Amino acid sequence: MTVLVTYATHSGATLTLAETIAETLTAAGVATEVVDVNEGPDPSRYDAVVLGTGVRIDAAEKPATNWAKTHREQLSSRPMAFFTCSGSAADPAKGGRQKAADAFLEMLGFSPVAVKNFPGWVIMDKIPVHELLLLKSMRTPTGDFRDLDAVRDWAQELAPLLRKN
Numbered sequence: 001m002t003v004l005v006t007y008a009t010h011s012g013a014t015l016t017l018a019e020t021i022a023e024t025l026t027a028a029g030v031a032t033e034v035v036d037v038n039e040g041p042d043p044s045r046y047d048a049v050v051l052g053t054g055v056r057i058d059a060a061e062k063p064a065t066n067w068a069k070t071h072r073e074q075l076s077s078r079p080m081a082f083f084t085c086s087g088s089a090a091d092p093a094k095g096g097r098q099k100a101a102d103a104f105l106e107m108l109g110f111s112p113v114a115v116k117n118f119p120g121w122v123i124m125d126k127i128p129v130h131e132l133l134l135l136k137s138m139r140t141p142t143g144d145f146r147d148l149d150a151v152r153d154w155a156q157e158l159a160p161l162l163r164k165n
């Protein structure tokens with residue numbers, strides 16, 4: 001079996017999480033392919049799918065949402081896992097809930113086998129100048145908040161869930 005690990009990113013954090021998930025699944029004996037969602041991967045070529053998206057202004061990245069809409073039927077007929085990568089998932093006050101994930105799941109219309117909101121990074125050097133003001137106005141804390149061990153733990157849990165057909 002082969003799992004598609006596809007991702008939408010702006011500043012690269014979601015890609016690092018997708019790669020970590022793919023490496024962990026591969027080590028668990030599950031073959032994976034990591035593909036940018038902008039390349040329009042065809043989910044029907046895979047046995048299972050992991051979709052990850054960065055969060056911008058309380059929403060999933062548009063390419064991730066559009067891809068999921070286009071392929072909804074294929075995605076609902078195979079095991080699918082979903083994760084977000086954001087600044088505020090690092091804030092314990094938000095209890096790991098993420099507005100963007102809730103809205104994405106409502107749009108999707110079915111429940112993936114697993115859902116997780118991971119903290120990513122907010123690194124000013126990686127953000128286009130025209131977005132810096134917006135980000136500053138949102139008072140988002142800056143730094144690298146990724147917890148790759150937590151990502152690996154989740155990927156370990158995913159392996160048996162993605163194998164179910």
Ligand SMILES: Cc1cc2nc3c(=O)[nH]c(=O)nc-3n(C[C@H](O)[C@H](O)[C@H](O)COP(=O)(O)O)c2cc1C
Binds near residue numbers: 008053058087140
């Ligand atoms: C313009 C902009 C808007 C953002 N909006 C949010 C937000 O609404 N909520 C949040 O938790 N993080 C927000 N973030 C932080 C990103 O989600 C975080 O940097 C994440 O790691 C981005 O993933 P990426 O590097 O894969 O694009 C925002 C970042 C930018 C640059």
